[in-house]
Amino acid sequence: MIPYGRQSISAADVAAVTEVLQSDWLTQGPAVERFESCVAAYCGVPHAVAVNSATSALHIACLALGLGPGDTLWTSPNTFVASANCARYCGASVDFVDIDPRTYNMSVERLAEKLAQAAAAGKLPKVVIPVHFAGQSCDMAGIDALAKQYGFKVIEDASHAIGGRYRGEPVGNCRYSDLTVFSFHPVKIVTTAEGGMVLTRSAELNERLVRLRSHGITRDPSLMHGASQGPWYYEQIELGFNYRMTDLQAALGASQMTRLDEFVARRHELVRRYDDALRELPVTLPWQHPDSYSAFHLYVIKVPQRPGKGRREVFEALRARGILVNVHYIPVHTQPYYRELGFREGDFPQAEAYYAEAITLPLYYSLTYEEQDQVIKAVKEVVR
Ligand SMILES: *Cc1c(COP(=O)(O)O)cnc(C)c1O
Numbered sequence: 575m576i577p578y579g580r581q582s583i584s585a586a587d588v589a590a591v592t593e594v595l596q597s598d599w600l601t602q603g604p605a606v607e608r609f610e611s612c613v614a615a616y617c618g619v620p621h622a623v624a625v626n627s628a629t630s631a632l633h634i635a636c637l638a639l640g641l642g643p644g645d646t647l648w649t650s651p652n653t654f655v656a657s658a659n660c661a662r663y664c665g666a667s668v669d670f671v672d673i674d675p676r677t678y679n680m681s682v683e684r685l686a687e688k689l690a691q692a693a694a695a696g697k698l699p700k701v702v703i704p705v706h707f708a709g710q711s712c713d714m715a716g717i718d719a720l721a722k723q724y725g726f727k728v729i730e731d732a733s734h735a736i737g738g739r740y741r742g743e744p745v746g747n748c749r750y751s752d753l754t755v756f757s758f759h760p761v762k763i764v765t766t767a768e769g770g771m772v773l774t775r776s777a778e779l780n781e782r783l784v785r786l787r788s789h790g791i792t793r794d795p796s797l798m799h800g801a802s803q804g805p806w807y808y809e810q811i812e813l814g815f816n817y818r819m820t821d822l823q824a825a826l827g828a829s830q831m832t833r834l835d836e837f838v839a840r841r842h843e844l845v846r847r848y849d850d851a852l853r854e855l856p857v858t859l860p861w862q863h864p865d866s867y868s869a870f871h872l873y874v875i876k877v878p879q880r881p882g883k884g885r886r887e888v889f890e891a892l893r894a895r896g897i898l899v900n901v902h903y904i905p906v907h908t909q910p911y912y913r914e915l916g917f918r919e920g921d922f923p924q925a926e927a928y929y930a931e932a933i934t935l936p937l938y939y940s941l942t943y944e945e946q947d948q949v950i951k952a953v954k955e956v957v958r
Contacts, residue, residue, distance in 0.1 A: 576949060578900040579761035579871075582837070582939040583826075590829035594821045602788075602818040609824035610771070612831050613736075613756070617746030619773045621780035624824060625787055628733045628757030628770035630817040632660035632703070634786040635753045635772050638779050639727045641666045641701050648688070649703040649731070650680040651905040651925040657705050657731045658906050668915070669699070670907050672922040673707075676861045678874070680704045681924070682716035689724050698724055705731040708902075709763070709841075709869030710862065711740035714750035733757035736764055737838035738869035745869070748775045758823075761938075763837055763869050764830040766823035790814030837939045841870035844937055844946055848873055851950040855957050858931070872902055876931035877957065885931050891956040892933070897949050900934040 594605055606624050614622040625631050641647060647661035651670040661668045671688055674681040685702070692698045702721070704712040714730070721728050728751040732738075735745045736756045746754045756762075758769035772783050785792055790812035795802055798809045830837075849859055858876035862868060877885045885901075892899045905925040907917035919926065936949055 575896045575898055576936045576941070576945050577898045577938075578934050578936050579938045580940065581760040581765045582833075584829070584833070586832075587826055587829045590825040591822050594825040597821070599821045601820045602824075603821045605821035605824040605828065606819055609766075609819075609828040609831070612828050613746070613771055614773065616831060616834065617744045617748075617754075617773055619747050619754075619775060621774045621777065621783075623772045623780060623783040623787060624819040624827075625770050625772065625817040626819050626823075627768050627817075628731075628755050628759070629656045629660070630787075630815070631755040631757075631770035631772045632656055632729065632731065633663050634783050634815070634817060635729045635755055636660045636664050636666070636701060637786055638772075638782040639701055639729070639752060645700040646697065647701045647703065648685075648699040649906075650705045650707070651907050651922045652678055652707055652903050652928060653705040653731065653906060654733070654903060655906055655909060655911075656733075657703050658912070660703075661701070666700070668912070670917075670922055670925075671702075672924045673928060675924050675928070677710055677712075677863055678707045678928055679710065679712040680717075682713045682720070684924075685717065686720060689720055693724060699726050701727045701729060703729045703731050705733075706735035706738065706745060706869075708860065708872040708874060709734045709738050710860075711735060711738060711745055711866045711868075713863070713865070714740055718750035727752045730754040733759075733762060733770075734871035735869045736762070737834045739867035741865050742867075746773050748773055752776065753779060758827055761871075763841075763871055764827060764834055766819065766827040766830075769819050769823050769827060785812065786814040787817045788814060789816065838869050840939050841937060842868075844941055845870050845873060847943070847946060848935065848937075848950070852953060855954065857953075857957055870937060873935045873937040874902065874932050875935060875953075876928070877933055879930060883957075885933055888953075888956050889933055892949075892952055895952045895956075897936065897952050899936070901929070901932055902934050903929070905929050 610622040643665035645666040738745045758766040
């Protein structure tokens, strides 16, 4: 069996976690601070807040930007449900912007059109979440220009994209956004088992995120409503959560970060081999925008809809050969929960057309050439 993605855990990773297990701190402590500094330094951004998942990261990112009831958040329909659900946690509405048929990322043209309509109707979004699908950055300069024109905030969902670059700079540096979110789920580029992080250039947003991560509690006298009652004193000044990452997870993450460039370079090597081997087949290979150096979380091919030889048949035939292909993503607006909110099939035709043909092939750091050749052979047999 060859999975579509999996983690790579080294002896150094195990040693780093073991060391924390034998230390005084298990939950959020010095290892979390080290991990945050390490990711912040890698991305070239001053602030990073580690949390227990990217889902939590998206939630507190929305809250830090003041998203609430009466507000609207826009995201891509071609994403994991978490990119949209974060708005619902805050009591806000969700809408989607259709994708670009080449990158499968949010289309900046569709975004511009939809903003012009929304401005006319007085219904502009407060927050837009572009998702760097498969590890390839969205057109962030284009989105940033629209953010300035229409006055919305931007959270990059970079769950797929740590280690990737946009216009030569690391994804996560927040040059074109207010906040960036990473996921450290085991199928992602770097793992902490479960985990996420929010990055920002804003000291103010950072302070808010830190507080929301831990119950809305502050120990900063300047933020307290009353005088300190003693050295034990703290105040809860808003409603937060327990979204803390443990030191065990952070030690794993910091250790994994030392191999991040190697992880991404290997993914690129495997992508080149797929591209070369599959070029002649009647399938669409991933297209790369020249502005982007993808982290290549996913390698997605599109299988044209042909009777008896479409995506479903190819998917099942590959699974039968022990290749655990997957599909990313079922358009979020077609999920029953979102249909209940009024969305319909046909609302975002590019995302739906993409979904009808997409298959994710195995791609991960420890995939061997022999295993990849097995995948290639199977794809050739099944698609021809
Ligand atoms: C994985 C993923 C998430 C959620 O990440 P968790 O760490 O599992 O909460 C959010 N958005 C996208 C695009 C993802 O792929």
